[in-house]
Structures are given as C-alpha cells and as structure tokens.
Amino acid sequence: MKSLLRAEGVTVRFEAPGGAFDARRTLTALDEVSLSLTEGRTLGLVGESGSGKSTLGRALLGLQRPSAGRVLYRDEALASKSPEALRRLRRELQLVFQDPYASLHPRRTVGAQVVEPLEVHRPELSRAEREAKVAQLLERVGLGPAHAARLPRELSGGQRQRVVIARALIAEPKVVVADEPVSALDVSIQAQLLNLLLELTSGGGLTLLLISHDLKVVRRLCAEVAVLYLGRVVEQAPTPDLFAAPRHPYTHALLSAVPRVGVPVKERVVLQGELPTPLDVPTGCAFHPRCPRYAALGEPDRQRCRTQRPALEGAPRAVACHFPLGE
C-alpha cells in the first residue's frame, strides 16, 4: 500500500497568551505525530476538542508550518517546495474548513465561489463547461440552481456547509482533508454527502482524511481510525477492530459516550478529573489523570503511567498505553 501524504514526527507549537502574572507560554498542539494517508483510502481522525485535529489537518496540507518534523506528499517534503510548486499543489490538496461561515466570502454569490477553483486550476475549460460542472456538483450535494445565485448569509447553515464541500471537490483533488464536514448537517443530508464521499473514495481516486468527533460517521466511512489525545496519537487501528475492542482507555470512554436513541444516559462511562489543556500536558501518559484504568492500578504500575510516556506500538493495531485493554 502506497503512502500518498504523511506526517513524520510533526510537532506544532503556538505561543499562548500569558496569565495575570506570567509571560506568554508555549502551547504544544501536536507532539511528534506520525500519520500516513494511503492512496485511495479514508482515514478517520477523532479525539477530544482541542486535541490538535484541525492543526494536524492543516499541517498535512502545508497550511501550518511544523515547529519540528516534516510532511511528505508523494515522498517529497512540502517544506522543500517553491511557492509556485505549492500553489500548483493546492488543486491536488484540498481542505474543507470546520467553520463554513469563516471560509466563504460574505459578498460573493456561492456559484461564483464554487467555480473559482476551476478558473484558477482549469483555465482550459470553457465558461459553459465550468458552469455545467458547477451545476452538476451542486446538485450532487443537494443544492439547486437557485442556491447558486444567493449570498452565503441567505443560506441555512447546512446549505453553506455543502457549498464549502462542493468548492473543495470541484477541481477533482487527490487528497481532501475534511474537517468536521457534516457536523452541521442533519442526518439525511449527512447520509447523502457521506455516500458521495464514499463513492469518490471507493473509486480509488480520492484519498480522504476525515476529521470528526462523530464516531458514527467515522465508523461508516473510514477503513482506519487514528485517535488523538492532547496532541498525540494514542491509538490507531482498522475501524472494525477499534470499534469492536478499543485498546486505549480513552478510546473506550469515547465510544461509550456516544448518545444513542434508546440508550439511557446512565449506562455510560463518564470521564472524571480536570479537563486537560495542551498548556499543561500531564507527565508520563497524558491521559493518566482521567484514566479509569490508572485509577484501578496499584502503586508501582501507576508510577509508570505518571512518569513514562508510552510509545505508539503495534501494527496494524497500534496503541500508546502501558496497560492496554484486552491484555
């Protein structure tokens, strides 16, 4: 299996605002993350809010410079490319933004915004050809010609989200990083768009990184899933395995917290403890202060969790935990 796009030991740090009495501090959004997208396959990226999913997506597309490590597309480092080469790559590497409102121009019609990538990257097409492509794609994402003439604010939230997806797909990219592409959508439109993405990926022509906190969606669409916790990959596995028997206690908690029709709230694992921040990553295993498994361990074992950072080990099922579940 061929790796199309991959991160090697990518670290991203930001300067965070200082507190009342101290100076600005460094926030580590990603900590030596390695992740590989296989050509024609869909990888799901899940994890708690603030765990670094969007940052990783942006780093993979060259939109966020790593503080350390590197990103390779077709085995070539993005950092070594000229601005001109990067611009040409834009067509092949597309991002669907998490916030559709922020990524659309407020005063241009949505039709004009969807056609734009074609104007830039496919100048050989005639105007009529471009318009036909736009109309066809809009229809596939469930929008009609009347929507094309509107401004973003004249559309509903879900309609705007579909415009953003259409714009990312119009120039037939090779890789799409879709950051929460369907979270603003109701289930029937979700189904329609996810089926569209499934069709595009199952033909093998599209490689997709699907960032989502919706495990049900990830389960449907992805061959493989990586779980991020405080800027580190804590588990990576083929989807059916991960869902059937999660090995990292965090993955386990994540799976059991999904609200479902007909399952009472009480039957869930609710994590205890302070919510973590990447400003103050716990020592050892970053999850230990909230880990139900840690709580059940004896002292010598606990000490290991507190002091030694577990490495991500194993293939095809990898887990970063000293005491993984099912052992």
Add this chain to the structure above:
Amino acid sequence: MSALLEVTGLTVRFGALAAVEDVTFSVPEGGTVGLVGESGSGKSVTALAVMGLLDGASVEGAVRFQGEALLELPPRRLQALRGRSLAMVFQDPGASLNPAQRVLTQLAEPLRLHLRIPKADAEARAVSLLEAVGVGDAARRAKAYPHELSGGLQQRAMIAMALACGPALLIADEPTTALDVTVQAQVMALLRQVQAERRMGLLLISHDLGLVAESCAELVVLYAGQVVERGPTAEVLRAPRHPYTRGLLASTPTLEGQGRLEEIPGAVPELSAMPKGCRFAERCPQAQAACRAAPVPLDGGVRCLFPLGGGR
C-alpha cells in the same frame, strides 16, 4: 407548567418566499423542547425570528415571552431583553465571536453592561463560566483571541457567553456540533443543571436525534418550513407518525453498520417551488393523489393524511 415562550402562527418571508409558515409551539419554564428537521427546513430562521434578529424579512404571527409580545416591542426594549433574559447560541461560531476581541472581554462586557458588575468581578465570573463549560486552564485561555481557539473551544465560549447573564430562555442552535461526545455530555449536563436551578427554558435545535432523545421532553419536527409532527419526544421517536420523521430516524447512523447510509431520496423543495399540497409528497413512499391536491393541516400532532399507525 406555565409557558415561558409561546410562538403562534409564525410566518417568515424573504421577499415573496416563505421560509417558515404558520409555526406554533411553546417552551415551558424549566422545560426543554427540541426542534429538528432537515437542513433548510427553517429551524434557524424560526429561532432568529423569535430573537428579533432577522433583518430584511417580514415576520408575522405572535411571539409571547414572559407575557410580552416580542414582535411588537420597540427595538431598544428587545435589545435589553436579548442581553439578559433571552439568549441564543448561534449555529456559526465565526459569525458571533468578534475576531478582534479577546474572549474574556467578549464574555465580561455583557455582564458589565446588563448587570452593572464591576470589571474585575465580571472577568472573574466570565472565567468561572468557561470552567463550567469544560474549558481547562480557563483564566489563561480566556485571554486568547477566537482564532487561537479550536472549533470546540469557540463553541464553548459562545455557550458561556449565552449563559452569562442568567437567561430565562436559551435558544441553542446546534450548540454541540463542534464538540466531541465527552465534552458534549458535560455541556448538556451543565445546561440541565442550570435549568433545574433557575428554571431556564431551553429550545434545542439539533439534527442529532440521539442528543434530542436524551435532552428534550417535547419534540417539534419541521419540514420545508412547516411543523409536520410534534409530541412527547419518546413517543415520536418510538413510533413516528409522519413518514418524514420515520425517514429521519432511518437515516440516523448507528455505531454498528458500515457503508452506505439509507437516504431519504430527493431533496427539500426550493422555497420558490413549494408544492400546493403536502410538501413531502414528492419524496414520500406512500403519497397518493389526495396528498398533492390541497394543503394538509396539522391535525392531532401530525401533518399527514395517511399517518403511520393509522388513526386520522
């Protein structure tokens, strides 16, 4: 329970096109009502009309909130209400956070303005609100600008902002879409707690039927701008009577299967091409000629001539 918010016959038009038509529902004090429906069905427009935040639209009908007729209020009075007793979490974080202002300032400002709390106290309160919605190291994070926060942190900042002045009614438009499930559970627990303590009413707009099922006593299902079904959530979800509600349930992904999801075939009709009869008929597996002939009234909680389970 007395009604905190009563919406009667609400109709919203953009030019000649009605995005919301004759919508009626109420939210009791301390209660939670869920508003669900396909994308473009009019959920946000309904919410914005209640808040008096739709410009360029014509709004008809009646909205009573704590005994006041909102649609008739002078703009200044409405604005005062909006800051204090009537709050909303908007669907787009990007549209409601000011990119040029620190989150702390944005949170503390309304407290100073509406509750006349001194700056230092307002800021302390803002920080504790952020903690309550699950923002770790809140004192420091509060100093960030919105773009320095992840999507989920932005969304929680908006929820904190909406709760800041202790509203009597919170309208939350897809408030947890950017949150992972563990944080979502925490935020929903906070909302439940606020509701229990202060009898706050909650209108929860969501496409997540799982979330609605566990949070809302009552459910209102919108389709193409009309209420097509409403009733106690448990009942509606256990035995939906409108074919659209059933389709919505069937296309809900579960944690089990893989591959294609069931879709409701077709799309919502465009505003400019609303059929005269039942608006769902085009996509309905059991539509008959009578469905297309004339508008279908909402009757016994369902807008369907041939509801599932019979009885009409």
